[in-house]
Amino acid sequence: GSVKRTGAYEVPIGTPIKKLLYDIAGGPPKGKSIKAVQLGGPSGGCVPSDMFDLPMDYDSLQSAGAIMGSGGMVVLDNTNCMVDMARFFLSFTTAESCGMCSVGRIGTRLMYEALKRITNGEGNADDIELLKETSDVMQKACLCALGRTAPNPVLTTLRYFENEYADHIEAKKCEALICKALVTYRMNPEKCKGCMVCVKSCPVQAISGEKGSTPTIDPTNCIKCGTCADDCPFDAIEKLAGIIANQSVKLEEGFCQ
Numbered sequence: 001g002s003v004k005r006t007g008a009y010e011v012p013i014g015t016p017i018k019k020l021l022y023d024i025a026g027g028p029p030k031g032k033s034i035k036a037v038q039l040g041g042p043s044g045g046c047v048p049s050d051m052f053d054l055p056m057d058y059d060s061l062q063s064a065g066a067i068m069g070s071g072g073m074v075v076l077d078n079t080n081c082m083v084d085m086a087r088f089f090l091s092f093t094t095a096e097s098c099g100m101c102s103v104g105r106i107g108t109r110l111m112y113e114a115l116k117r118i119t120n121g122e123g124n125a126d127d128i129e130l131l132k133e134t135s136d137v138m139q140k141a142c143l144c145a146l147g148r149t150a151p152n153p154v155l156t157t158l159r160y161f162e163n164e165y166a167d168h169i170e171a172k173k174c175e176a177l178i179c180k181a182l183v184t185y186r187m188n189p190e191k192c193k194g195c196m197v198c199v200k201s202c203p204v205q206a207i208s209g210e211k212g213s214t215p216t217i218d219p220t221n222c223i224k225c226g227t228c229a230d231d232c233p234f235d236a237i238e239k240l241a242g243i244i245a246n247q248s249v250k251l252e253e254g255f256c257q
C-alpha cells in the first residue's frame with residue numbers, strides 16, 4: 001500500500017500499527033497522508049489513522065472491527081475512496097462465496113450490488129440500512145467464516161468513514177476522485193491555450209471547439225477516461241469531486257459529467 005517501504009515484515013504480537021507503518025515501513029510517500037489500514041485481507045476491517053496507537057493483537061483488532069486474518073495490511077491514503085475499497089473487497093468475497101448457504105450467497109451479492117449503486121451515484125439511505133441489516137444477518141447465520149467475516153470491510157468503513165458514504169449518497173461526490181460517476185472534468189479557461197490537443201486525444205469525440213478558444217465537453221458522450229487531462233500540455237483540464245446537475249450549464253462552462 002501507500003508506504004515508502006512495502007514488504008513482508010515480522011513483528012511481535014502487540015506492536016502498535018503506527019510503529020510498523022512509520023518506523024519500519026517508512027511512512028507514506030511524499031505528498032500522501034495515510035488515512036487508514038485494511039487489516040486481515042478482504043474479510044478484514046479497516047482501522048482509521050486516529051487509532052494507529054492500537055496494538056496489533058487478536059483482541060484489540062477484533063474490538064476495532066478488524067481481524068488478524070492472514071496478517072496482511074493494505075495501507076490506504078488520501079487518494080483512496082473507502083466506499084470503493086469496501087466495494088472492491090465485497091467483489092472478492094461475492095466471487096469466493098461457495099453458495100452452500102443462501103445467507104452467504106445472497107447476502108454478499110446484495111451488499112455488493114448496494115455498494116455498486118452507491119459508487120455509481122445511484123445509492124440512497126435505504127442502501128445503508130440494507131448494508132447494516134444484511135451484515136447483521138450474515139454475521140449470525142452464515143455457515144462458514146468467509147460469510148461471517150465478509151461484512152467487516154463494510155461495517156468498519158461505515159463506522160469510521162460514514163462521511164464518505166454521505167458524500168456519495170447525498171452530495172453525489174467522491175472526494176478521493178475514484179468513483180467515475182461522481183467526478184467532473186472541466187476546462188480551466190484561465191489556463192487553456194486553445195491548442196485542441198484534447199479534442200484529438202478524446203477517444204469518444206466528446207470534446208469540441210475551435211482553435212484558439214476553450215473547448216467544451218459533451219457530458220452525454222464523456223466516459224471520464226481522463227485522457228484529455230493527461231494529454232493537455234498546459235495542465236488546463238481539472239478533475240473535480242461532484243457532478244453538475246444542469247447539463248446546459250455543464251456544456252456552457254466546459255463541464256462533463
Ligand code: SF4
Pocket residue numbers: 187188191192193194195196197198199213214215231232233234235236237
Ligand atoms: S489540450 Fe488543454 S490547452 Fe489545449 S485546448 Fe484542450 S484544455 Fe485547452
Ligand code: SF4
Pocket residue numbers: 185201202203204205206207217221222223224225226227228229256
Ligand atoms: S474524460 Fe471525457 S472528455 Fe476527457 S478524454 Fe475522456 S471521454 Fe473525452
